[in-house]
Amino acid sequence: MQEKIINQIQALNHYSFVKVVRQTLIMIFPVVLVGTIAKMLLKTVFELAGFIYNIANLYKVIPQSVLRVIQFILANVSQLTLGIIGLYTIFLVASCTAKLYRRDANMAGITGIVTLLVLAYRYGKVPASGPVNFYARLLNGNSLLLVLIIGYGIGQLYRWLTPPVATEDSYPAVQARVFAMLKPLAIASLLALVGGLVLNSYPIYNAWSTTYSGLVTVAQEHHQLWLTILASVAVTAMDWLGLGVPSSYTTMTSGIAFTANLNYALAHGSAWNVPYKYLGSSLYNSFANFGGDGLVLALIVAILLTPSGSFMHRVARWTAIPTLFNFNYATMIGLPIILNPVLVIPFIFLPIVNIILASLAIAVHLIPATPYPVLLGTPGPLISFLGSNGNWVSLAFAIALLLVDVLAYLPFVRLAMMVERRLQEEGARHE
Numbered sequence: 210m211q212e213k214i215i216n217q218i219q220a221l222n223h224y225s226f227v228k229v230v231r232q233t234l235i236m237i238f239p240v241v242l243v244g245t246i247a248k249m250l251l252k253t254v255f256e257l258a259g260f261i262y263n264i265a266n267l268y269k270v271i272p273q274s275v276l277r278v279i280q281f282i283l284a285n286v287s288q289l290t291l292g293i294i295g296l297y298t299i300f301l302v303a304s305c306t307a308k309l310y311r312r313d314a315n316m317a318g319i320t321g322i323v324t325l326l327v328l329a330y331r332y333g334k335v336p337a338s339g340p341v342n343f344y345a346r347l348l349n350g351n352s353l354l355l356v357l358i359i360g361y362g363i364g365q366l367y368r369w370l371t372p373p374v375a376t377e378d379s380y381p382a383v384q385a386r387v388f389a390m391l392k393p394l395a396i397a398s399l400l401a402l403v404g405g406l407v408l409n410s411y412p413i414y415n416a417w418s419t420t421y422s423g424l425v426t427v428a429q430e431h432h433q434l435w436l437t438i439l440a441s442v443a444v445t446a447m448d449w450l451g452l453g454v455p456s457s458y459t460t461m462t463s464g465i466a467f468t469a470n471l472n473y474a475l476a477h478g479s480a481w482n483v484p485y486k487y488l489g490s491s492l493y494n495s496f497a498n499f500g501g502d503g504l505v506l507a508l509i510v511a512i513l514l515t516p517s518g519s520f521m522h523r524v525a526r527w528t529a530i531p532t533l534f535n536f537n538y539a540t541m542i543g544l545p546i547i548l549n550p551v552l553v554i555p556f557i558f559l560p561i562v563n564i565i566l567a568s569l570a571i572a573v574h575l576i577p578a579t580p581y582p583v584l585l586g587t588p589g590p591l592i593s594f595l596g597s598n599g600n601w602v603s604l605a606f607a608i609a610l611l612l613v614d615v616l617a618y619l620p621f622v623r624l625a626m627m628v629e630r631r632l633q634e635e636g637a638r639h640e
Contacts, residue, residue, distance in 0.1 A: 211624065218550060218628050219635070225309055226361050230548060233302040233357065238543040240297055242527060244290030245539040249531045251283035253586030260534065260586040291538065294350040299325045299360040306364020313374050316390040317367045320397055321360045327401040328359070332409050344408065346418055350538070353451030353547065366393040421447055421454065429490035430464045434568055437489035438561050441497065445557045448502045451547045464490070470580035480577035480597045487568055488578070495579040495596050495603075496567035497560035499589030499611055501537030504559050506589055507614035508552070509540065511622045514615070519626050534586040544625075551625040555618050562617075563610050567593075576603045 221227055254261045255276060262268065271279075303321035304314040329347040346352050371389040408414055424447070428440035447453045467490060470483040500506025509532050512525040524543035532540050546552050570576045579596030587595060590611050594604035 211627075214624065215628055215631060219631055221550065222632060225306070227548075229302055229305045229309065229361060229364070230357055231545070232305045233298060233360075234542050234545040234547065236301050237294065237297050238524070238539065240290050241294060241542045242531075242539040244287050244292075244294070245528070245531045245536050247283045247286040248291065249534050249536040249586065251280060251287060252536075253534050255279050255283065256585055258585050260584040260588075263584055292345070292349050295325060295329075295348040295352070295356045296322055298350075298353060298356050299363075302357050302360030303363040303367075306361050307367040309364070310368040311373045312364070312367040312371050313386050313390065316386060317364050317393075320367075320390065320394045321363050323394065324359060324363060324397040324401045325356065327398050328405045328408070330405055332405060344414070344418075351421070351452065351454060355452075357451065363393065363397050366397060370396075421452065427489075428493060429488075430466065432466050432485040432488045434487050434492075434564075437487070437492060438564060440489070441493060441560060441564065442557060445502050445560060448541070449547060449549075449553055449556055453502065467491075467580070470578065471582070474580040474598070480580055480600065481574075483578050483580050486571050486578045491579045491596065492564045492567055493560070494583075495593035496607060496610055497563040498535065498592065499607075499614065500532040500540075501535045501589075502560070503537075503546065503556035504563070504611075504614045504618075505537040505540050505546070505556075506532050507559070507611055508544075508546070508555075508618050508622070510611075510615045511618035514619070515622060515626065519629060521622070521626060521629060533588050535589055536586075549625070551628060552621055555614075555621050559614055559617055563614065566610065567606070570606055576600065576606050579603070 222231065253259045254267070255271075256262055257268075299321035300318035304318035307317035308314040325347060326343070329343040331342040331344060347356065370393045374386065421444070424440050424443045428437055428444055444453065466485040466488050470485050470488060470491070473483045474480050497504065500509060509525045509529050512521050513529070515522065521544055524540065528537075528540040528543060531537070541547050544552075546556060567576070571578055576593070577597050577600055579593050581596050581598055583592050583595045590607045591604070593607045594600065597603045
């Protein structure tokens with residue numbers, strides 16, 4: 210059975226789209242890692258509500274003027290990496306696709322950038338601060354799957370509309386490549402312009418831009434367990450598809466139910482018997498958010514428990530610290546988790562198992578609910594402990610859940626490593 214699954218996944222990687230996506234995600238990993246680390250430092254270490262900033266009493270050490278400079282630098286690094294990751298992605302996926310068919314990779318990449326900018330431009334919605342305004346969702350990785358598909362399509366345009374690239378780089382050859390670029394560039398730009406105008410339609414854009422945030426709201430604000438579970442499955446599925454938020458560092462600290470729980474806990478000095486015990490934000494953030502969506506911290510630990518030397522092991526070591534503080538986008542891209550069929554089952558369904566187990570523990574009064582807000586970047590296993598105002602049983606329960614999640618991830622990690630090894634052997638034979 211295992212061999213059959215490996216063979217099927219290996220066969221899947223023979224498709225050009227899958228092959229190009231794997232190459233692209235690997236190549237943008239360093240950029241995403243820099244942005245993720247910058248975002249982690251900004252929100253955890255140098256934010257007034259950050260976990261390390263408060264635990265280490267950095268407000269006593271760092272003057273506010275210096276703090277603002279550091280925040281400015283880190284925010285800009287994050288914006289120039291994660292904020293425009295779509296541009297890096299479409300350049301690489303278009304280039305890799307064109308290169309696969311021995312077409313002009315550089316020109317295809319440039320066409321990809323132009324196409325994405327034309328598509329993302331907000332026509333007729335010019336801000337007062339400047340003449341340029343784009344839909345951030347297309348540029349910042351929230352629509353990574355769409356960007357990958359568009360870039361692949363541009364590479365296919367070069368495959369069908371341009372001749373193979375000559376090996377020489379003489380001046381006449383470059384001139385010929387430039388003029389060969391005009392036809393696919395014109396077609397891609399025209400299609401992007403039409404798509405951009407359609408996207409500017411308020412109903413379409415509103416539905417597209419609010420789907421993910423709406424699902425997050427349903428998963429966190431409702432106190433009906435079945436609705437929390439369904440919305441959580443949808444959110445993690447969108448994350449796996451590359452349609453989620455690149456860096457999620459906020460937790461639910463508002464809403465009628467959350468406020469009612471917090472007021473009750475403050476009035477009675479206890480987290481027990483709050484009116485909404487099964488509030489989605491409390492259950493998900495406290496017990497199903499170890500290392501961000503999909504319990505990525507458990508995946509990191511499972512990888513580190515296996516023999517070292519694989520690419521996955523190297524990625525896990527580089528991304529372990531950001532993931533510990535729930536900044537998991539570098540891990541999502543580097544392993545990758547996004548569009549990885551081997552990891553889809555545990556990534557989507559393990560958080561649901563944790564939510565159900567936590568709900569049962571609350572129902573039998575083994576642990577209290579978690580009505581108290583926590584600091585930004587609080588490590589996942591500590592959220593239930595701090596959110597319950599220091600209940601040690603909650604901490605032990607969260608650690609036990611993490612161990613169960615690690616054990617559940619292990620067979621999938623071993624399978625992923627066998628697939629990786631098989632693909633490496635296949636690549637070595639073709640060289």
